[in-house]
Amino acid sequence: MKITSAEFIKGIRGTDGVTQDGVAQFAFVGRSNVGKSSLIVSLTNNKQLVKVSNTPGKTREINFFRINHSWMLVDLPGYGYAKVSPQEKEKLQKLIIWYLTDRSIKPTRVFLVIDCKVGITPFDEQMLEILRDERHPFSIVVNKTDKLGQKDLASQLKHIREAAGDAELILTAATKVHGAKDVLARIAQALE
Numbered sequence: 001m002k003i004t005s006a007e008f009i010k011g012i013r014g015t016d017g018v019t020q021d022g023v024a025q026f027a028f029v030g031r032s033n034v035g036k037s038s039l040i041v042s043l044t045n046n047k048q049l050v051k052v053s054n055t056p057g058k059t060r061e062i063n064f065f066r067i068n069h070s071w072m073l074v075d076l077p078g079y080g081y082a083k084v085s086p087q088e089k090e091k092l093q094k095l096i097i098w099y100l101t102d103r104s105i106k107p108t109r110v111f112l113v114i115d116c117k118v119g120i121t122p123f124d125e126q127m128l129e130i131l132r133d134e135r136h137p138f139s140i141v142v143n144k145t146d147k148l149g150q151k152d153l154a155s156q157l158k159h160i161r162e163a164a165g166d167a168e169l170i171l172t173a174a175t176k177v178h179g180a181k182d183v184l185a186r187i188a189q190a191l192e
Contacts, residue, residue, distance in 0.1 A: 001188035005068055006044040011061035013095060018064050019105045024071040025064075026187050028141075029096060030113030031123050032078030035143045039113060039172060040065075040075060042180045050075060060092065062099055071191060074099075074107065080123040100130050109190050110138040111183065116145050116156050116171075120163040128167070139168040139186055146173035 010018055019025075030036045037050045049065060063075040076099060077092045099105055110131055114124050131138045142160060145153060161169065170186065172179030 001184045003044050003046075003067055003184070005066075006046050006049050006073070007066050008049065009064040009066050009072070011063045013061045014098070018072075019099070019102075023066075024108040024191060025074050025106075026071065026190070027074040027076055027099070027107040027110045028113060029076040029100070029110060029127060030078060030141075030143075031080035031115075031118075031121060034078065034113050034115045034118075036075065036078065036113045039141065039143055039180070039183075040073065042172075043183060044073070060088070062095065071108075071187070079127075080121060096127075097130065100127075100136065101134055107136055109186065110136045111141050111170075111186075112138055113141045113143050114160070116142045116153065116160070117147055119156055119159050125163070128164070137190070139170050139183075140164050141170050141172055141179075141183060143172050145171045146178065 010016070012018065028036055028040060040050050041047055044065075044067070050063070060077055062077070065073040065075070067073050076096050079093050079096055100107075100110070112124065112127055112131065114120055120128075140160070142157070148156060157169075157171075168186075170179055170182045172183065
């Protein structure tokens with residue numbers, strides 16, 4: 001699959017018709033500073049689409065992007081570490097949980113993005129539990145694989161696989177566009 005068009009539709013902070021317009025939705029969720037925005041840039045090959053920031057927690061709403069005029073890429077705010085007030089952090093976590101648990105919203109697939117250097121955090125474990133409880137099809141995107149040497153990467157992947165159970169792992173290095181094709185192939189497969 002190749003992305004030929006990508007446009008920002010809207011950002012929401014609660015109930016909105018865009019969540020139920022019948023278009024396939026592929027949601028990306030992960031903790032703050034995991035490289036989710038960089039991954040989206042590498043998938044779409046469009047640096048203007050999302051803001052990549054050094055400050056964790058810049059995404060404060062659920063952003064919808066129409067891709068190839070046919071499906072939605074959904075960028076959820078980061079959870080966990082973010083440079084926001086405790087009240088705003090709680091609001092963001094509730095917003096993420098609302099999107100993933102509202103019975104009227106049915107993402108086609110969710111991509112849980114984790115940092116291979118950090119591994120699966122307690123927040124990631126909570127997301128895994130929600131994804132399994134809600135029976136959402138999902139994949140774990142292990143990002144920043146280029147930041148570790150082979151030995152450390154192998155060790156981290158072993159721990160991640162143990163924590164992830166039978167979940168599908170896709171390895172990426174957003175800064176080098178490594179693995180983006182695997183994510184796009186997963187999306188293409190779900191669209192068939």
